[in-house]
Amino acid sequence: MEDPPLASLSLTHVHYNPFDRVSYLCAWLALVPQGLCVIYATLIWSNREIEIMLMFAGQMGCEALNWLLKRYIKEERPREMHGKGYGMPSSHAQFVTFFSVTLTFFLLFRHVPHPTETHTPFSFIQRLLLSVLALASAAAVAASRIYLNYHTPKQVLVGCAAGAISAVLWFGFTTYLRRAGWVEWALETELARLARVRDLVVQEDLVDSGWARWVERRSRANGLRKQQ
Template sequence: MDPPSLASLSLTHVHYNPHDRFSYLCAWLALVPQGLCVVYATLMWSSREVEICLMFAGQMACEALNWALKRWIKEERPRQMYGKGYGMPSSHAQFVSFFSLYLTLFLLFRHAPHPTQTHTPTTYAQRLGLSVLALASAAAVAFSRIYLTYHTNKQVLVGCAAGAAFAVVWFGFTTLLRRSGWVHWGLDHPLARVFRLRDLVIEEDLLDAGWARWEDKRRKRSVNGKKKT
């Protein structure tokens, strides 16, 4: 009997021209959404910050919107591309547009870190530079979808517009949740207490998390070591 034909798991299966170095780079850029999902999971588990959880919830809602739009519009991918599924709008472009714009809105309008004795937080100019870098990276990922012929120009532009629009809507929604007290109410819920959810990143850099306690512990160890000698 002939062995059964095997299927390909297309989650990270990217077509590119092996003789084109820029095409190879674009193939790696196509993995950015998967990488960002790993970043989301890592930060949510390690920091337990509710802001990151809210951002990830918006990211998943944006993906659901893309799934619905593709099946409503039903526009095929470019003919020279052998990829499966509909192409309008580009899910990659929509994903990175939401991520980069929501991050920009957070850094410029919500994040206000305070200095501590052991840490100087990022300035507004530094946060602006980080925002520009995030937006430029999103543009590179979006362009890679055109270069690899997975999408047309219009499909990528619509994906960017949908992701950006949803980022603004979701940022406004989370702002409303905060101002109305729903976020604080949720953090006081017993389930949130079990998972140790917190809301510190608004006023505190992630880099500062636990640093003051570590510096205090390090100074005490140094003083104890000198006493012994």
């Protein structure tokens, strides 16, 4: 019996020109959505923040929308592309646009960090610069899909538009959930308590992340040592 032919895992299989440095960089940019999913999972498991859970839920909803749009429009990828699946709209462009726009809205309109004795949170200007960096990074990922011939410019632009519209609608929906008290209700459920779900990141700076509590604990420990 001959061994069966091996298959390629298309999740990370990216075609690029090995003699073109820009093409090589674009191949790495193609892995950004997978990296963001790892970051989502890590933050949800370690921080249990409901804001991150809501953002991830919206991200998965945006992916579901992309799946439906591709199978409704049924537009092929560029001829130079050797992969499979439809190309309209670009899932990479839609994914990173949703992430960057949602992150921008959070940093500029929802995130109001309070200073502590040991930490000064990011100012509005710093959060604005971080938002611009996120949007620029998303633009780089989207452009890489054109450079690698995975998508046409139109497919990428439609993907960006779908991601941006999804982000606006999802942010508006989560804003309603907060103002109507649904988020607070969910946090009081037994399941949320068992999972240790919290809602601190809206007012607690991302960089601080418990640092003030750690410094206070160390100060108390050092004070006890000096008394002894």
